Amino acid sequence: MTAATGKVWLVGAGPGDPGLLTVRGLRALERADVIVADRLGARAVLDGLAAEGVILTAEVVDVGKLPGHHAVPQDNINALLAQLAGEGRSVVRLKGGDPYIFGRGLEELAFCQAAGVEVEVVAGITSAISVPAVAGIPLTHRGVATAFTVATGHDQIREIGGGADHTVVLLMGVGTLAHSALTLARGERGLDCPVAVVEDGFGAGQRVTVGTLATIAAQAAERGVRSPAVVVVGDVVRLSPYAPAELATLDLSSFDPLAAPGGRTPRKAPSL
Template identity: 45%
Template structure:
């Protein structure tokens, strides 16, 4: 095991972090990260890990490089395992080599975990292959921001200009006029295509293509700033043809997800696939029951029931936690029929070896009742419903009206998440929020406990409100809001699709 891991975080897309990097982040005592390392990676850190931000943003450093080196050596010498997270690759214009030298000089061990460098990834996400058989067989990576203390420049502009290689400049936006002039003075054709990709691979990515003679003026007119990659070469002509990432329907749209953190990842992943900038603002906390004696009693007496009806993924998870803790498995369901409200709940059951006997076409209690009645539920049918402690009573009430004997089994309880609304208010005030999504009545109620309705109304109609179904929409209307978006199918994928087509 090394004292310090110099980890490449990649260019920003969370999916481009390597598996090895994630594993190290999950075990390290200290996580040190840069401005360009996506802060979403912090979720992988241990709950008790120390998180240290060191900045390094285009000349505005929270901590200068020499101080970073000193801090790494000092903390590692204390016996702490450090994950040093750097944007892109630690050895490609990342000053990782300098940090490694300092660690070696102090007698400390280190390991390098390479990352995907922005010079390859950002152009690829903008439809620009840095090499292509019809255009060029080589690529040159160049810093656009040299060490100002060097006595002599390391650039040979005549070589760059006469080369047929694709030229990729890092950290060069401020020096773009100088870069373009030097290349043209060295003999590079002024009509050579040039592309700029800002925030490559992130939901805020934007790109443009110009020519060497016009790029400085065009970039200024369009407000292109750091961090941007500059690509020079005929491969840039493929941008419009191959630019796949910027075609995503929600690219750059800020979407607030109010689901509980335990539930949010799947929805957030779907939204990110559509290009959205996801802000997780969990309004609900999912908590186990303080005493599981009642759950154990119900599991021990499973033979007394004809049907077990699961109404949520959380219900399945909590029920199974106790089931397995009792040393039991799916055989405990022998002879029982099982229903699942919604495809996600059904999938959670299937992952545990239970194929539901019934999944309704519409994922609301009223349709569940009619479907169960069609499948033989009648007077005297015994039904167990593992669910949240507080939930809608329509399902058990309607089943009882049909003569069924229903036992509600609380397997978890929901609470108000303690996260404050300040971060959301900042995003709203900055105009970074386009949609707020609600996936249950509880998310609506808790949202407005954290953020007063009057605060949200200030940002309408720019901010659109999306509800998963009519029950949630009715709760939202109780606070004086009309949902702008509601899918026909009351599922998470359908809600994401409705946002994408709005």
């Protein structure tokens, strides 16, 4: 292949709200000749920008993936990026969330660099953090949770340790929700550990379902929960305004930031 004269930007589109696209990402879109766009997050951002009167002149190539169906295989996407840049074009690979969080961004970067194509990575706001925030769920909170783990519902999650004070965020986890809930319940979390499923975060169909590891799979089936959705497991779910009264039981007034580590978990509020 001849030396490329174009360039590829790997841009994180965020969770789908154009207001959460970074300024650097917007500038890359404005300069682009071609936008190679994912389905989740990316297309919603492009549609949102158009609705706000932002005019983008780039050609848009849709390479979106549906659950269980990849219309354009990843190898083809890699080759397309290198080909377009090799033609001297400015290419934005617009990816939902952040390119480096379950986005295969490094694979695309490595392929393009091996083909002599210059690549710049523009970080995005991952749905793993932003979508729980929509539901009023902080992934960490003093005295409640001091760490969190992000995984996919396709991963083996048996090795995720900790109790309800270690928040677990599952992406792409609707199809395996029942299995994931049972797996996490076998550890210190137990069946009573709170769970929230946030569907279509920042979208028109945004909806929050709150239950426990014992109940969430049945609740999700009854409500017809669908992807895209983010699953949050841990005591931080109790802080959500969507948590029912029987789960919103944390008494944060008992938290002492100077207490020894063993005394950092707040008491549950007394039942009324």
